Amino acid sequence: MKATETEIKINNLNVFHGNHHTLKNINIEIPKQKITVILGSSGCGKTTLLKCLNRLTDLYSNIKVKGEIIINGEDILHSKEDITDIRRKMGLLSQMPYPLPMNIYNNIAYGLKISGRNKKKYLNKRVEYYLKQINLWEEVKDRLKDPASSLSLGQQQRLCLARGLTVDPDIILADEPTSALDPVSSNAIEELFLNLKQHYTTVLVTHTLRQAKRIADYVVFMYLGEIIEQGPADEFFNNPKMDKTKSYLGGTSN
Amino acid sequence: MNCSFYRSLRNNISSAWMLSCLLFVMTIPLLIGIGLFLKSSLLLENNSILTLLFSKTWKPLNQNFGFYPFIISSIWVTLTAIVIAAPICLLTAIYLTQYSKKYFLKIMHPVIDILAGIPSVVYGVCGVLIIVPFISEIATIFGKHSSGYTILSGGIVLSIMITPFILNILIEIFKNIPDELQEASLSLGATKWETIKFVLIKKASPGIISSIGLGISRAFGETMAVLMVVGNVAKIPNNVLDPGYPLPALIANNYGEMLSIPMYDSALMFSALILFVVVLFFNIISRLIITKLEIY
Structure with a gap:
């Protein structure tokens, strides 16, 4: 197996919600252009970990974050760089699709417009390009002016993925992106992740074991705010070392 | 079996109760509308509706009932109030929900409720004591003579009054x-500001429209506080520093006073009908805009 570069390095990350210690001493090296799956039952801090990565934790005054998250040699938690530039390096996909209150076209064009690219011709081309990348172009090309909320949930989620790609991120952060979708739409999203992984580093949060098995290259297993075990997918699934992992894989733990 | 009979009976009775309450609530506006129309029909039989709405002469003794000055005054006062209140409310709401700490919003809630609970006449008194002299001063600075009892005073008082609701x-x-x-x-x-400007305000737009619609309805019908500061001169105002005479003030000032004049009673009922229709109209318009915007 070829050696992989590290895209994100998390050192001693601790997060507190008020007095509650939600993430304890997290250390992960997320490999570049692979799918890293953060696995664990609900409430174990997976989503919080994801939000630390693009500092959406800043929005909530009761959350305190300590430690280091190093991307491209820079600690983004203590960076002087503009927060909007840091966030632009990462596309975010949340549990439920939240299309912006605009039409389909503008949902894609939004990220481009706010970064100053306003030429109509350029926008048209890029919108088509991204919609094709997520296999949505054929379905929506005649109704680009319709509100994005008129799409089905699965289509909306794909649209949200494309929206995240428009700002040319290096990283895709996905928070249980298929939990609200039907199996067909879920498969479509998983396929997309597999296709996109040659260009993007993906960090995916899920509690579905089967999904993790299908797409993970690297797995981080969390339980109550702590990392129990992490490692390459083959090793993790075939030869788990910790008891907690074994019972989770065996489906006996919740 | 007996038990289930009573259960289903109780079930039916409870839904019948709710239905009758609903019907009651729905009938009241209808009855008010019909009542006002019947009461003002005497005036409508003797004058064309266009003359009533657009004639500028208000001489009840000569049977000249032109409501135009009153309608225009009402519109001016309402617009002034909305123009002042709407942006202030929008910015305040955005600040409280997006920028300030959560506990601050908790403190502000009762403050806003107090603002809503102050009786209208208290606002009127404050208007007379503070705003009217203030406006008079301002007018002198601009080289105009004004008593301070103006459309602008009414608008300012009203804007404060509708703020808590919006x-x-x-x-x-x-x-x-x-x-x-x-x-x-x-x-x-x-950035946060771009997010607010392009996404949050857009998402909130149906609500913003409906809150302004509600504000307009309230402002249009508000009587006491406006009546005390607006001057009550039955002339068409040329600018906000002129006195005005809005419809609710007309009714409140004259009802029960000059009813010996023929058709006066009917004329006041007609102005109530105008108020009723205008408020209804604004409600319908804001409903329509909301359904158009809610697709997003």
Whole structure:
């Protein structure tokens, strides 16, 4: 197996919600252009970990974050760089699709417009390009002016993925992106992740074991705010070392 | 079996109760509308509706009932109030829900409710004591003579009065926008202000429209506080520093006073009918705009 570069390095990350210690001493090296799956039952801090990565934790005054998250040699938690530039390096996909209150076209064009690219011709081309990348172009090309909320949930989620790609991120952060979708739409999203992984580093949060098995290259297993075990997918699934992992894989733990 | 009979009976009775309450609530506006129309029919039989609405002469003794000055005054006062209140409420609501700490919003809620609970006449007194002299001063600075009892005074007092109603709705609306929508926009590299401008306000737009619609309806019908500061001169105002005479003030000042004049009673009922129709109209318009915007 070829050696992989590290895209994100998390050192001693601790997060507190008020007095509650939600993430304890997290250390992960997320490999570049692979799918890293953060696995664990609900409430174990997976989503919080994801939000630390693009500092959406800043929005909530009761959350305190300590430690280091190093991307491209820079600690983004203590960076002087503009927060909007840091966030632009990462596309975010949340549990439920939240299309912006605009039409389909503008949902894609939004990220481009706010970064100053306003030429109509350029926008048209890029919108088509991204919609094709997520296999949505054929379905929506005649109704680009319709509100994005008129799409089905699965289509909306794909649209949200494309929206995240428009700002040319290096990283895709996905928070249980298929939990609200039907199996067909879920498969479509998983396929997309597999296709996109040659260009993007993906960090995916899920509690579905089967999904993790299908797409993970690297797995981080969390339980109550702590990392129990992490490692390459083959090793993790075939030869788990910790008891907690074994019972989770065996489906006996919740 | 007996038991189930009583259960289903109780079940039916309870829904019948709710239905009758609903019908009661629905009938009241209808009855008011019909009542006002019947009462003003005497005036409508003797004058064409266009003359009534657009004639400028108000000489009840000569049977000249031109409501134009009153309608225009009402519109001016209402517009002034909305123009002042709407932006203030919008910015306040955005600040309270997006920028300030949570506990501050908790403190502000009772403050806003107190504002809503102050009796109208108290606002009127404050207007007479503070705003009227203030406006008079301002007018002198601009080289105009004004008693201070003007459309602008009425508008300012009204804007304060409708603020809590608009603000409470706006706060609810902005609070109910899911955090994830904001996160989505921020993670695309938008600044907080861009997110508010392009996403949150857009998402909230049906609510913003309906809150303003409600504000207009309230402002149009507000009587006592406006009556005390607006001057009550039955002339068409040329600017906001002229006195005006809005419809509710006309009714409140004259009802029961000069009813010996023929058709005066009917004329006042007609002005009530105008108020009723205008408020209804604004409600319908804002409903329509909301359904058009809610698709997003």
